[in-house]
């Protein structure tokens with residue numbers, strides 16, 4: 001049973017996503033980096049906990065323990081303890097475009113290797129990782145499809161890509177309050193996405209695809225096996241303005 005969504009609790013995180021989306025500079029000021037972690041922790045605990053927990057449980061059920069895990073768009077490394085717990089990996093690599101954010105990740109001593117780079121063009125060979133995790137990143141990108149394709153490139157055959165994102169009503173603008181009516185309009189679009197995409201067996205040329213929705217479609221989680229074609233229903237609905 002999902003917890004009741006308090007709409008006002010979603011706003012700081014949606015605004016953070018907008019800031020990241022608008023950021024033309026590769027790096028973010030240190031002040032944004034500090035606010036960043038506390039806003040994300042609140043979002044994770046108050047709004048997205050069920051979705052995140054389930055994503056990790058579902059992903060871990062599909063791959064053997066002890067592999068190599070990539071956290072694409074790792075931010076300050078908040079996902080690393082969960083990655084360690086669920087996948088008991090041989091190694092964890094985090095990649096992010098922001099040095100300020102990565103400095104925080106390294107200070108936290110999560111014991112992962114963090115490197116700077118663009119998740120749409122990563123400095124890793126094809127089929128390097130058994131698991132790729134990407135949480136709350138693709139919805140901030142101009143081209144989410146390119147990011148998912150790149151994550152699939154570095155994923156081994158038989159591995160799993162686990163990602164999640166926020167879907168937004170088309171009209172949502174940064175700084176606005178999210179209205180219940182707007183959320184209801186999302187429900188239809190993301191329900192279609194779920195119906196189209198919920199294939200537990202091979203579909204198209206994908207080894208596996210499965211999506212779940214939370215909070216009337218505000219959040220989608222996706223598990224994707226190695227494949228070549230990224231379809232629209234695998235990507236966020238709506239956009240951040």
Ligand SMILES: C[S@@+](CC[C@H](N)C(=O)[O-])C[C@H]1O[C@@H](n2cnc3c(N)ncnc32)[C@H](O)[C@@H]1O
Pocket residue numbers: 017020040072073074075076077078079095096097098101117118119120134135136137140141
């Ligand atoms: C909302 S945060 C999420 C961070 C982390 N995945 C988490 O769940 O806490 C989005 C992160 O994606 C990073 N990011 C955005 N675009 C990126 C890109 N093209 N390549 C690498 N990192 C990117 C940002 O710097 C930021 O750290």
